[in-house]
Amino acid sequence: MFRNLTVLILLTALFSGCAIKKLQQSKSAVVIFQTPVFKFYDKGFVNIYEDHINLQVFEVGQLALNLYVYKDKVCQSTFKCLSGKEFNKQYLHPSYKKDFLYNLLSQNKIYHKDRTNNIFIKVKE
Numbered sequence: 001m002f003r004n005l006t007v008l009i010l011l012t013a014l015f016s017g018c019a020i021k022k023l024q025q026s027k028s029a030v031v032i033f034q035t036p037v038f039k040f041y042d043k044g045f046v047n048i049y050e051d052h053i054n055l056q057v058f059e060v061g062q063l064a065l066n067l068y069v070y071k072d073k074v075c076q077s078t079f080k081c082l083s084g085k086e087f088n089k090q091y092l093h094p095s096y097k098k099d100f101l102y103n104l105l106s107q108n109k110i111y112h113k114d115r116t117n118n119i120f121i122k123v124k125e
Contacts, residue, residue, distance in 0.1 A: 024048045031057045032122040033065065037091045040065050046105060046123055053105045055123075071099045093117040 031044040042064065044057035057065040068075040075081040082090065084098030092100070093114070104112055110123035 022050055024050065027123075027125055029123045029125045031055070031065075032120060032124075033057065034118075034120045035092055036118055038065070044123075046110070048106070053102060055105060067101075069102050069105055071102045074101060092119055 025048040027046045029044060029046060031040060031042065031046075033040040040057045040059070042057055042059045044055065044065070047054040047056070051070065053069045055065065055067045055069060056063060066077055068081075070084075072084050073081045074084060074087040084100070084102070085094075088094060088096040088098070088100060095117075097103075104110060104121060105123070110121065112119065112121040114120070
């Protein structure tokens with residue numbers, strides 16, 4: 001009886017709250033991400049999901065940058081999730097809107113050059 005209840009609870013958790021987000025689009029690309037804090041220029045992927053975008057950059061076959069970009073926050077394995085505004089303040093520029101990176105990565109042509117703040121972001125398929 002106890003074993004059946006445990007299995008039922010695990011299956012319920014698996015199918016309700018732990019469902020895997022559906023990948024809508026995946027693009028391999030050359031990623032240039034240069035800011036005063038980040039400097040990456042290598043191969044990577046832009047994976048678009050229902051509610052977020054995952055930007056991955058690999059250097060010499062190793063994952064160097066792994067960002068989970070939502071409309072209101074940005075998450076990375078090396079730091080907890082930051083609000084979009086806080087991420088911009090720390091890694092881009094405080095003048096950018098909270099959904100700047102999400103909107104940029106959602107475009108077909110991903111290109112942003114800000115000479116004033118020394119920020120260049122380009123993803124080329």
